[in-house]
Amino acid sequence: MSGKEAQEQISKVPLSNNTISRRISEMSTDINEEVVKQIKSERKFALQVDESTDIAEKCQLVGFCKFIDKDIVEQFMFCKELQTTTTGEDILASVNSYLTQHGLSWNYCCGICTDGAPSMKENPYIITTHCFLHREALVAKRCEEELTEVLNQAVKMGRLEGIVTSVNKMKGFQRKLKSWKSAVQKDDVSNFPSLQQPGYKEKLDWIVSPFELADMAEELDFTAIESDEFLDMSADSTLKVKFEKSDVTLAAFWHGTLGEYPNLAKKAISLLLPFSTSYLCEQAFSAMATIKSKQRNRLLSLEDDIRVALSTIRPDIKSLCSKHQSQVSH
Structure with missing residues (x-):
C-alpha cells in the first residue's frame, strides 16, 4: 500500500x-x-x-x-x-x-x-x-599499550563467553604462564605448549566432556544421586553418539537429558547459565x-x-x- x-x-x-x-x-x-x-x-x-x-x-x-x-x-x-x-x-x-x-x-x-x-x-x-569486562577495564588502566590491545581483543569475545568457557580458557592461560615462567628460568624464551598434569581434570570438565571422566566420578563435585546418574549416563552409548555427532550446543544437550538424568542435568544447567x-x-x-x-x-x-x-x-x-x-x- x-x-x-x-x-x-x-x-x-x-x-x-x-x-x-x-x-x-x-x-x-x-x-x-x-x-x-x-x-x-x-x-x-x-x-x-x-x-x-x-x-x-x-x-x-x-x-x-x-x-x-x-x-x-x-x-x-x-x-x-x-x-x-x-x-x-x-x-x-x-x-x-x-x-x-x-x-x-x-x-x-x-x-x-x-x-x-x-x-x-x-x-x-x-x-x-x-563482570570480566569491568575487571579488564580496571586492569587496562595500568597496562602497557601492547597488553591493552590484548585486553581489547578479549573484550570483543564477551558476548560469546559463559562461566564454563571462560573458566576453561582462564585455566589454560594459567598453565601457559607456568610454562613460560619455567622456560624463561632456563633461558628458553620460545613458545611452549600448556603444561598438563597427568590424570588431572578440572571440576567443570564433566559438563564439556561428560563421557570421558567416568573413572573420576568420585573426585568430581557430585552428590550421591548425581554421581549415580553421571555413571549411568557415561555408559549410555546412544547418548554418547548423539553428543559426539550432534551440532547442538552444550545447553541444548543438557536440557535434553532432563527427563532421564534430572539431577545431573539441573546441575549442569545451573553452571552453564550464569553470565560472565x-x-x-x-x-x-x-x-x-x-x-x-x-x-x-x-x-x-x-x-x-x-x-x-x-x-x-x-x-x-x-x-x-x-x-x-x-x-x-x-
Whole structure:
C-alpha cells in the first residue's frame, strides 16, 4: 500500500499526545509477561545487572536474564531508576522488587553477574560473578599499550563467553604462564605448549566432556544421586553418539537429558547459565543514550521503550489490536 490510499489509512490512526506512549507501554507489558511466563516454565535462570547515569543525570539500573528453553535464551528484564544512592543494598532492593512483583523466586536464580556491587547473595547457592569486562577495564588502566590491545581483543569475545568457557580458557592461560615462567628460568624464551598434569581434570570438565571422566566420578563435585546418574549416563552409548555427532550446543544437550538424568542435568544447567560479563547491559546503555537524548531528556520512564527496542520477543500485535476499537478521525 502506498500513495494516497496509504495516506488515507494512516490519517484514520488516532494520535493524541499519549497514544504512542500507551501503545509502547502495552507492547512492553505483553513482552514482559511472556518473558516471565517462560522463566516460570523453565524455573532456573541467571541475572545480569548494571547501572549507568542517563543524560538527565539519573541513575538507571538495567537487568537481563538468561534461561534455557531448549537452548540458551537471553532477555531484557527491567530498567529501574535508583532514586537515591546506588549501593549494593539499593540494587538488591530494586531487583528484589521486580522478582517479587512478578512471582519469581531467588531460589531458582543460579547466578548473578554485576560490576562488583556487594550484598547481592540472597540465595547461598547463587554463583556471583564480577563482570570480566569491568575487571579488564580496571586492569587496562595500568597496562602497557601492547597488553591493552590484548585486553581489547578479549573484550570483543564477551558476548560469546559463559562461566564454563571462560573458566576453561582462564585455566589454560594459567598453565601457559607456568610454562613460560619455567622456560624463561632456563633461558628458553620460545613458545611452549600448556603444561598438563597427568590424570588431572578440572571440576567443570564433566559438563564439556561428560563421557570421558567416568573413572573420576568420585573426585568430581557430585552428590550421591548425581554421581549415580553421571555413571549411568557415561555408559549410555546412544547418548554418547548423539553428543559426539550432534551440532547442538552444550545447553541444548543438557536440557535434553532432563527427563532421564534430572539431577545431573539441573546441575549442569545451573553452571552453564550464569553470565560472565555484563555485555547486554552495555548494549542497553547505548540504546538508552539514543532513546533519552538531549531532545528527549524529560522522558520519565525508559523501561518500556528499551524493552520494546531490545527484546527478541515480539509483542502479540493481533491480540493487542483486538482490545482497541477503531475510531475514524473527523
